[in-house]
Amino acid sequence: MKQYLGVDIIEISRIEKAVTRWGDSFLDRVFTAAEKEKYLNRPESLAARFAAKEATVKALGTNEIIYRDIEIVSGPGERPQIKLVGRAYAIAGGLGISSLAVSLSHSRDYAVAVVSGLG
Numbered sequence: 266m267k268q269y270l271g272v273d274i275i276e277i278s279r280i281e282k283a284v285t286r287w288g289d290s291f292l293d294r295v296f297t298a299a300e301k302e303k304y305l306n307r308p309e310s311l312a313a314r315f316a317a318k319e320a321t322v323k324a325l326g327t328n329e330i331i332y333r334d335i336e337i338v339s340g341p342g343e344r345p346q347i348k349l350v351g352r353a354y355a356i357a358g359g360l361g362i363s364s365l366a367v368s369l370s371h372s373r374d375y376a377v378a379v380v381s382g383l384g
Contacts, residue, residue: 266383266384267360267361267383267384268381268382268383269324269325269326269360269362269365269380269381269382269383269384270323270324270379270380270381271319271320271321271322271323271324271325271379271380271381272320272323272377272378272379272380273316273317273319273320273323273377273378274316274375274376274377274378275312275315275316275319275375275376275377276312276374276375277308277309277312277371277373277374277375277376278374279312280308280311280312280315280376281308284308284311292305294332294333295315295318295332295333296311296314296332296333297333297336299336299338300314300336300337300338303338309371309376310371312371312375312376313337313369313370313371313376313377313378314337314345314369314378315332315376316369316376316377316378317335317337317345317347317367317369317378317380318332318335318337319378320367320378320379320380321335321347321349321353321365321367321380322335323380324365324380324381324382325353325356325357325360325362326360327356329352329356330352330353330356331351331352331353334349334350334351334352334353334354335347335348335349335353336348336349336350337367337369344368345367345368345369346367347364347365347366347367347380349365357382357384360384361384362382362383362384363384364382365380365381365382366380366381366382367379367380
């Protein structure tokens with residue numbers, strides 16, 4: 266069995282600046298409707314989800330993924346879950362990965378994500 270792992274860290278201010286500069290163009294390119302609805306007014310949460318998408322791309326070992334094909338959501342009091350669709354789902358399936366786990370964290374300035382899966 267092979268293990269897949271990805272990690273990413275980002276400055277929260279980079280996401281805030283991207284949202285300010287490009288607005289919906291940036292948000293629609295990177296985040297799903299559910300992510301935008303739930304986290305739009307929480308830049309630290311958007312940054313953590315951006316980092317999780319980057320970490321997922323690294324874990325899958327490809328740059329051929331559209332960010333919206335990776336969704337990171339969680340309910341109140343629940344841990345975040347990764348939902349793959351489209352190209353991301355196909356790549357994970359080709360690697361034999363049936364599910365990925367994600368851990369998110371943030372401080373005042375940075376957000377970090379770790380993604381792992383087995384295949």
